[in-house]
Each structure stands twice: as C-alpha cells, then as structure tokens.
Amino acid sequence: MKRLLLLISWLFTRMGFAQQGKALSDSSKFNTYLARHTSSFTFNGQKPIGPGWDLLEKQFAENQFVAWGEYHNSGLLSQLSCFALEAASRHGFKNWCVEVSPFVASELMRISTSKSPYDSLLAVSKDHPTYGTFPFFKTQDDAQMLNTAANYKYQIWGIDQEFQMAFPYAINRVYNAQSPKVKQAYQAVRDSLLARWWMPKVKLLDSLRNGITQQQYKQVLDDIKVSRTIYYEDNSLMRATLMKKNFYRYYDQTKAKNEKVFFKLGANHLAKGLNLMTHLYDMGNAVYELAQRNQTRFTNVYFMLRYTTEDGKIIDDYESAENEYPKEFLKLYNKEKWVVVDLRPLRVRYRNDKTLTEDTYQLIDKYDFVVVSPEIKK
Numbered sequence: 001m002k003r004l005l006l007l008i009s010w011l012f013t014r015m016g017f018a019q020q021g022k023a024l025s026d027s028s029k030f031n032t033y034l035a036r037h038t039s040s041f042t043f044n045g046q047k048p049i050g051p052g053w054d055l056l057e058k059q060f061a062e063n064q065f066v067a068w069g070e071y072h073n074s075g076l077l078s079q080l081s082c083f084a085l086e087a088a089s090r091h092g093f094k095n096w097c098v099e100v101s102p103f104v105a106s107e108l109m110r111i112s113t114s115k116s117p118y119d120s121l122l123a124v125s126k127d128h129p130t131y132g133t134f135p136f137f138k139t140q141d142d143a144q145m146l147n148t149a150a151n152y153k154y155q156i157w158g159i160d161q162e163f164q165m166a167f168p169y170a171i172n173r174v175y176n177a178q179s180p181k182v183k184q185a186y187q188a189v190r191d192s193l194l195a196r197w198w199m200p201k202v203k204l205l206d207s208l209r210n211g212i213t214q215q216q217y218k219q220v221l222d223d224i225k226v227s228r229t230i231y232y233e234d235n236s237l238m239r240a241t242l243m244k245k246n247f248y249r250y251y252d253q254t255k256a257k258n259e260k261v262f263f264k265l266g267a268n269h270l271a272k273g274l275n276l277m278t279h280l281y282d283m284g285n286a287v288y289e290l291a292q293r294n295q296t297r298f299t300n301v302y303f304m305l306r307y308t309t310e311d312g313k314i315i316d317d318y319e320s321a322e323n324e325y326p327k328e329f330l331k332l333y334n335k336e337k338w339v340v341v342d343l344r345p346l347r348v349r350y351r352n353d354k355t356l357t358e359d360t361y362q363l364i365d366k367y368d369f370v371v372v373s374p375e376i377k378k
Contacts, residue, residue: 040337052340064296069267078141089152105158112150118143159246162227271366
C-alpha cells in the first residue's frame with residue numbers, strides 16, 4: 001500500500017510538472033506568434049511615424065466605420081486623435097462620433113469655429129473647472145481636436161446621455177433662449193431646477209418643456225430627463241439603447257448610406273458582440289452589423305494603458321492582482337513607442353483556444369487591433 005501511494009504521488013507530481021511545462025510552452029508559442037503581428041510608431045506631438053501608424057492609417061482607406069476605443073481624459077491621446085482626424089479626412093471621413101450628448105455636440109460644433117476654442121471651453125467649465133462641463137472636452141489638447149475637426153469640416157455626432165455636470169448649463173441655455181415673457185413666467189421653475197441640478201425633478205423639467213415652443217430645446221430637456229434616470233438607476237441597458245438611437249438619428253439623415261464615420265468612444269462601448277463590462281450589445285456591435293448590411297467594413301481599435309499615477313505613486317497594471325487589461329498585451333509596453341497589435345490573424349489561429357487567459361481571448365475575439373500606449377497617466 002505504501003508503495004502504491006508513493007507511485008500515485010509521483011504520478012501526480014509528474015502530471016503537475018507536465019501541465020506547468022505545457023502552460024509555459026503555450027505562453028511562449030503565443031508570444032512568438034504575437035510578435036509576428038506587432039508593430040509600433042513614435043509620436044512626439046508633431047507627427048506619428050512608423051509602420052504601426054501606417055497600419056492604423058490604412059484602416060481609414062479600407063473601412064466605412066473606424067472606431068478608436070480610448071481610455072478617457074488623455075491629453076496625449078487627444079493629440080494623436082488630431083492626426084487621426086486629418087488622416088481620416090484624406091479618405092473621405094467627414095463625420096466624427098464622440099461620447100457626448102447631441103446637445104453638447106452642437107455646442108462643440110459652435111465652439112470649434114470660435115476665435116479660441118480653448119477659451120470657450122474654459123468659459124463653459126467655469127463652474128466645474130476640475131471635471132469640466134462637457135465630458136472629455138476641457139483641455140488645450142481637446143480644444144485642438146475641435147480646431148482640427150473644424151479645419152477638415154467634420155460634423156460632430158454626439159450619441160451619449162447628457163453628462164450630469166452639463167445639466168445646469170443645458171437648463172440655462174434653454175431658459176436664456178426664451179422671450180422675456182416666458183422667462184418671467186418660468187424663472188421660479190428654472191431656479192428650482194438649478195437648486196437640485198444633479199438630479200432635477202421630472203415634474204419641473206416637464207413644466208419648463210411645456211412652456212416653450214422650440215423643438216430643439218424640448219429635446220434638450222427630454223435628454224436630461226432620460227439621463228437623470230440612467231444616472232439614478234445606473235441603467236447600462238438604457239444608456240446603450242440611447243446611444244444606438246442617437247447614432248441612427250444622425251446616420252439616417254446622411255445623404256448616402258456609405259458615408260464614413262470615425263468613432264472616438266470609451267473602448268468598452270465599441271466591442272463586436274457583447275460589451276466586456278456590461279455584457280450588453282452596445283454601439284460597436286450595432287455599427288459592426290450595419291457595415292455587414294451595407295456590405296462595407298468596420299474596424300475597432302482598443303487603446304490600453306499600463307501605467308498610471310496616483311498621489312505621486314506609479315501604479316503598474318501588469319503587477320496588479322486586479323489588472324484592468326490583459327497581461328499578455330501589457331507586457332508589450334515600450335516607454336518610447338506606441339505598440340500596435342493586429343488581432344485579426346490571432347483571432348483565426350486562436351479561435352476557441354482554451355490555453356489563453358479569458359481576458360486575452362475576449363479581446364482578440366471582439367477587437368481588430370490593440371494599441372499599448374507609452375503614456376504614464378495621472
């Protein structure tokens with residue numbers, strides 16, 4: 001019996017080493033194959049240079065819909081997006097879809113042609129200088145994106161909910177657009193709305209809405225009403241539905257169904273299939289299916305970040321036990337370069353492969369490219 005137990009113990013030990021060896025072998029094979037489909041580019045704020053950028057730029061020539069899935073509030077990514085807008089314009093793109101409401105998109109269109117878009121953004125955000133009034137449009141780099149969009153005559157499409165910080169700005173815009181008589185009648189309603197601007201009462205929103213005639217401002221109040229519900233209920237399904245509804249409102253008004261659209265949204269919104277966070281069919285899947293219907297093409301790019309700082313301390317997502325991004329890609333980080341991975345051949349080779357970590361497999365399955373940023377972001 002003792003010999004039998006020793007034999008069993010030896011067999012399990014051997015099996016354990018074999019499994020460990022296989023895992024290391026699988027990882028090594030994946031890394032080797034990954035390297036074959038990895039390129040890079042440098043970017044000093046003036047011009048992106050390198051085969052990785054050439055590959056990203058090529059997507060504007062080959063696709064009707066190009067979607068950049070960003071990590072938010074990055075000045076460096078805003079700078080790079082200016083060159084993307086320029087490159088896309090050379091291939092017939094004139095529509096830029098961003099993560100703001102339709103009302104804010106119209107304000108950004110106005111600001112983009114102002115004498116100083118940055119000063120205009122500062123004026124808009126004077127009550128919320130830290131967070132900004134318009135989401136993801138508050139810095140000098142963001143203002144430069146608006147300059148670029150105006151220079152290349154882009155239409156800005158805003159498809160998201162109304163940002164909570166923008167509620168008072170939007171309410172005041174609606175109120176100030178009214179005649180003196182209407183203002184006098186509804187001043188108390190406006191004041192009451194602003195007193196609880198972060199969660200305005202539906203009854204008061206409806207009261208102001210019923211007292212005005214301009215349809216575009218009625219729509220602004222409707223959007224605030226829907227958005228307050230999304231915030232209150234943390235309702236991802238309602239938000240995803242709203243984004244798709246707003247997108248098609250723009251798209252259905254285009255002159256031709258093959259008009260090109262460049263998306264710059266949070267990366268999770270742009271997955272093919274289910275959103276990796278909410279597990280809902282989001283904007284990316286809707287546009288992916290639209291391209292199939294149009295018999296055109298859609299591609300999506302997932303930007304990821306390895307390093308951030310908090311209270312002066314550098315945080316490495318690769319070393320985190322609860323990493324946000326797959327470590328197989330984070331290990332490609334290069335402090336001097338933007339690293340670009342073409343996931344399309346990997347998707348063919350590793351379809352239904354169980355040797356990959358689940359987060360690695362999901363990214364390969366749902367996106368066409370990964371870009372690992374050199375930025376260390378605050």
